[in-house]
Amino acid sequence: xxxxxxxxxxxxxxxxxxxxxxxxxxxxxxxxxxxxxxxxxxxxxxxxxxxxxxxxxxxxxxxxxxxxxxxxxxxxxxxxxxxxxxxxxxxxxxxxxxxxxxxxxxxxxxxxxxxxxxxxxxxxxxxxxxxxxxxxxxxxxxxxxxxxxxxxxxxxxxxxxxxxxxxxxxxxxxxxxxxxxxxxxxxxxxxxxxxxxxxxxxxxxxxxxxxxxxxxxxxxxxxxxxxxxxxxxxxxxxxxxxxxxxxxxxxxxxxxxxxxxxxxxxxxxxxxxxxxxxxxxxxxxxxxxxxxxxxxxxxxxxxxxxxxxxxxxxxxxxxxxxxxxxxxxxxxxxxxxxxxxxxxxxxxxxxxxxxxxxxxxxxxxxxxxxxxxxxxxxxxxxxxxxxxxxxxxxxxxxxxxxx
Amino acid sequence: xxxxxxxxxxxxxxxxxxxxxxxxxxxxxxxxxxxxxxxxxxxxxxxxxxxxxxxxxxxxxxxxxxxxxxxxxxxxxxxxxxxxxxxxxxxxxxxxxxxxxxxxxxxxxxxxxxxxxxxxxxxxxxxxxxxxxxxxxxxxxxxxxxxxxxxxxxxxxxxxxxxxxxxxxxxxxxxxxxxxxxxxxxxxxxxxxxxxxxxxxxxxxxxxxxxxxxxxxxxxxxxxxxxxxxxxxxxxxxxxxxxxxxxxxxxxxxxxxxxxxxxxxxxxxxxxxxxxxxxxxxxxxxxxxxxxxxxxxxxxxxxxxxxxxxxxxxxxxxxxxxxxxxxxxxxxxxxxxxxxxxxxxxxxxxxxxxxxxxxxxxxxxxxxxxxxxxxxxxxxx
Numbered sequence: 001x002x003x004x005x006x007x008x009x010x011x012x013x014x015x016x017x018x019x020x021x022x023x024x025x026x027x028x029x030x031x032x033x034x035x036x037x038x039x040x041x042x043x044x045x046x047x048x049x050x051x052x053x054x055x056x057x058x059x060x061x062x063x064x065x066x067x068x069x070x071x072x073x074x075x076x077x078x079x080x081x082x083x084x085x086x087x088x089x090x091x092x093x094x095x096x097x098x099x100x101x102x103x104x105x106x107x108x109x110x111x112x113x114x115x116x117x118x119x120x121x122x123x124x125x126x127x128x129x130x131x132x133x134x135x136x137x138x139x140x141x142x143x144x145x146x147x148x149x150x151x152x153x154x155x156x157x158x159x160x161x162x163x164x165x166x167x168x169x170x171x172x173x174x175x176x177x178x179x180x181x182x183x184x185x186x187x188x189x190x191x192x193x194x195x196x197x198x199x200x201x202x203x204x205x206x207x208x209x210x211x212x213x214x215x216x217x218x219x220x221x222x223x224x225x226x227x228x229x230x231x232x233x234x235x236x237x238x239x240x241x242x243x244x245x246x247x248x249x250x251x252x253x254x255x256x257x258x259x260x261x262x263x264x265x266x267x268x269x270x271x272x273x274x275x276x277x278x279x280x281x282x283x284x285x286x287x288x289x290x291x292x293x294x295x296x297x298x299x300x301x302x303x304x305x306x307x308x309x310x311x312x313x314x315x316x317x318x319x320x321x322x323x324x325x326x327x328x329x330x331x332x333x334x335x336x337x338x339x340x341x342x343x344x345x346x347x348x349x350x351x352x353x354x355x356x357x358x359x360x361x362x363x364x365x366x367x368x369x370x371x372x373x374x375x376x377x378x379x380x381x382x383x384x385x386x387x388x389x390x391x392x393x394x395x396x397x398x399x400x401x402x403x
Numbered sequence: 404x405x406x407x408x409x410x411x412x413x414x415x416x417x418x419x420x421x422x423x424x425x426x427x428x429x430x431x432x433x434x435x436x437x438x439x440x441x442x443x444x445x446x447x448x449x450x451x452x453x454x455x456x457x458x459x460x461x462x463x464x465x466x467x468x469x470x471x472x473x474x475x476x477x478x479x480x481x482x483x484x485x486x487x488x489x490x491x492x493x494x495x496x497x498x499x500x501x502x503x504x505x506x507x508x509x510x511x512x513x514x515x516x517x518x519x520x521x522x523x524x525x526x527x528x529x530x531x532x533x534x535x536x537x538x539x540x541x542x543x544x545x546x547x548x549x550x551x552x553x554x555x556x557x558x559x560x561x562x563x564x565x566x567x568x569x570x571x572x573x574x575x576x577x578x579x580x581x582x583x584x585x586x587x588x589x590x591x592x593x594x595x596x597x598x599x600x601x602x603x604x605x606x607x608x609x610x611x612x613x614x615x616x617x618x619x620x621x622x623x624x625x626x627x628x629x630x631x632x633x634x635x636x637x638x639x640x641x642x643x644x645x646x647x648x649x650x651x652x653x654x655x656x657x658x659x660x661x662x663x664x665x666x667x668x669x670x671x672x673x674x675x676x677x678x679x680x681x682x683x684x685x686x687x688x689x690x691x692x693x694x695x696x697x698x699x700x701x702x703x704x705x706x707x708x709x710x711x712x713x714x715x716x717x718x719x720x721x722x723x724x725x726x727x728x729x730x731x732x733x734x735x736x737x738x739x740x741x742x743x744x745x746x747x748x749x750x751x752x753x754x755x756x757x758x759x760x761x762x763x764x765x766x767x768x769x770x771x772x773x774x775x776x777x778x779x780x781x782x783x784x
Contacts, residue, residue, distance in 0.1 A: 086433075089432060089433075089498060092495075095496070096496060096498070151514070153438050153439040153440075155443045158497075158498055223763065224762075224767075269762070269766075269767055272764055272766060273433055273435075275434075329496075330447060330496055395519075398514070
């Protein structure tokens with residue numbers, strides 16, 4: 001036995017690198033197949049690949065493996081949220097006030113519509129409110145990646161990205177407030193109820209601010225070298241994501257804040273607009289395969305009616321509000337409707353929210369959790385298609401990846 | 404084919420009246436790359452009344468402003484500034500910016516999108532990658548002419564001064580991310596087109612018509628639009644159209660160049676008319692190259708006097724000789740400003756290279772370019 005010690009011992013030890021590579025390969029094959037044979041966006045293919053490989057499918061990716069792969073998901077999400085935040089120009093949002101109003105209104109409209117539907121089918125108010133909050137946000141990753149893949153440019157794309165940033169931030173805000181309300185309901189006392197959201201919101205924003213200022217200072221020192229600044233940005237993203245996790249802060253908020261502050265406080269334009277394209281290619285495939293793997297379709301059938309109502313209420317609310325208010329910010333009605341359609345994808349991060357809520361607040365209930373899961377699953381596949389169709393019909397898709 | 408063989412009629416127009424067309428760059432406010440903004444911008448500006456015209460160009464990251472006809476520099480500039488303010492307001496609403504300059508410093512030509520119009524689709528089919536590489540931005544100056552023969556005479560007269568206009572408008576030192584070492588790299592992008600350069604030597608409107616008809620019969624051209632010459636007659640406007648200028652960084656410069664063309668035209672048509680000589684074109688491409696490459700320091704060879712001197716000297720001397728004409732048109736100040744630029748060798752390219760040296764990245768150069776064009780630079784710094 002000992003003379004064969006050079007041979008690997010079985011079962012093979014797990015390897016994060018191997019996992020990363022395998023996920024990329026699987027995503028590549030699945031994404032390509034879906035794009036080629038079904039003419040769907042690549043990300044829908046990644047998600048389907050994940051679904052097939054995950055616990056809901058052939059179980060190649062078990063929950064343990066998914067946990068190991070968490071770090072890749074974090075980095076990918078960090079890239080997406082930073083990039084999104086960096087696209088927000090506060091001066092424009094202030095000047096084009098109606099866009100900001102649209103973002104806030106459509107978020108609350110989606111909340112109200114979903115909340116009403118859930119109450120109607122007999123859910124308890126607080127859990128229903130939490131589930132409704134999750135529906136406020138559109139998926140930053142899907143909208144951004146579809147826009148990048150299509151090289152979409154124009155008002156629908158530009159505003160879609162701004163809306164996602166607004167409704168994602170808003171959803172975190174409302175969700176945090178709901179958690180503090182839940183604290184009260186559980187007789188946790190005012191101190192905890194007030195301190196929790198304050199810590200989460202202020203802490204995340206301050207972390208983003210501090211890292212943004214650090215980035216600007218370092219960029220001044222390094223000078224305008226594209227290669228060095230790319231490393232700077234990637235490092236900032238990783239450090240902010242890691243710190244947010246360690247400090248129990250909101251990764252979404254911290255990374256959005258990092259992007260927004262590092263752009264908008266950089267008065268002397270020390271930071272270059274670095275192109276994250278290549279980094280994106282690596283991580284996005286992995287992100288969506290993993291998202292797919294953590295989706296479960298088994299809850300879809302028993303809750304089909306609820307899921308249908310949830311998705312429909314959300315879509316109608318978003319499209320109506322965005323379609324109507326967009327006229328006020330100078331878009332045509334058609335552009336407004338397409339802008340509304342682009343917001344269909346639901347954030348994969350909702351899964352994490354549901355899981356953490358369910359563990360902290362057991363009344364949330366298996367049925368409701370299952371419904372949100374199923375809605376996310378449905379919209380992870382339909383969402384990218386909707387966003388792609390919206391950008392294409394708006395005439396904003398580029399021709400680089402043509403035929 | 405009946406229409407094709409009709410002779411071109413040169414529309415009579417008031418001599419020395421001016422009109423300009425200016426192609427502008429639409430950029431995003433994130434990395435200041437060219438951005439597909441023309442359709443949205445045109446929709447916004449289309450809702451408001453204004454003099455002149457704002458229209459699409461071949462790629463969707465380009466718009467063109469065209470003025471109405473003016474007899475004075477001041478009214479031309481006023482109209483240009485009004486249109487600018489309209490465009491800037493529109494761009495502000497769309498999170499876009501607009502700038503002058505003959506080229507975009509770092510855009511990739513392969514990423515440009517052809518505007519969906521039949522003529523543009525046709526050009527794209529015909530010229531292939533040249534159509535996209537033609538993502539350069541120019542100013543066209545129209546000077547009114549009383550008749551076709553005057554136009555041909557004026558065209559030959561102005562051709563000697565083409566290098567002046569190249570140098571004074573030059574604002575395309577960077578192309579595809581690099582310093583080209585040229586003052587105007589834009590004209591290199593035009594040189595690849597089959598009907599670019601200068602008009603073949605003809606000495607009357609009738610001769611021009613014969614040439615045009617021959618080209619039509621040979622199936623080479625359909626209309627005057629197919630000629631990409633540095634200067635060409637524009638019979639339907641009754642003007643001579645100068646097309647060598649890079650879009651300057653400011654509209655003040657654009658109006659100044661138009662005033663210069665106006666004064667020159669007056670001077671050329673006022674002099675006793677000698678027959679234009681074909682040998683004046685022997686030096687044409689040499690002088691043109693010198694202007695594009697070296698700017699104010701380029702050499703100008705005068706075929707008549709056989710003198711060599713720098714463009715800077717030649718421009719200063721010409722401007723001095725035009726003082727009386729300029730006073731007549733009320734453009735002394737505008738021409739004075741051009742003279743000061745020649746004195747200090749300052750043109751758009753010098754400004755852009757200086758901006759690059761100070762700011763350190765081409766993204767910043769375009770940002771500053773856009774602020775300068777919008778008239779916001781002084782107030783911001």
